[in-house]
Amino acid sequence: MRKFEGVEIEDGYFGQEINMTNYNLARMNMFLHNVNYADFSIKRGDTLLNPQHTDEKPFDAIVSNPPYSIKWIGDGDPTLINDERFAPAGKLAPKSYADFCIYYALIKLFIK
Numbered sequence: 327m328r329k330f331e332g333v334e335i336e337d338g339y340f341g342q343e344i345n346m347t348n349y350n351l352a353r354m355n356m357f358l359h360n361v362n363y364a365d366f367s368i369k370r371g372d373t374l375l376n377p378q379h380t381d382e383k384p385f386d387a388i389v390s391n392p393p394y395s396i397k398w399i400g401d402g403d404p405t406l407i408n409d410e411r412f413a414p415a416g417k418l419a420p421k422s423y424a425d426f427c428i429y430y431a432l433i434k435l436f437i438k
Contacts, residue, residue: 339366340379346370374398374427377411385435390428398424410434 339361343349349370356366369378375398399406400421407418411434412427419426 341368342371342373342378343368344372373431374424377431388432388435390432392425392428394425395422396424397422398427
């Protein structure tokens, strides 16, 4: 059991990264900090279009370094407005600014 600021980390560490280099760095970082392979799940993929950690309970903390002004499909796929992560806004972020969608997706990981 590992602790962070005196709080025990019970369920492990979870992450998702679209960039292959960053994905591998995140996994290596777990090993460098003596986190057992069974205690983390770092997956590769697009967090906005294919989130990988949706079945877990809400997270207690999220550390994120979202890319700013990244491009995404946005309103090019009108079905995305039905996604529970983006629907509260009532409108999809423009194709050139996925920032707000990333924030909505992160908030949704806290509230289930």
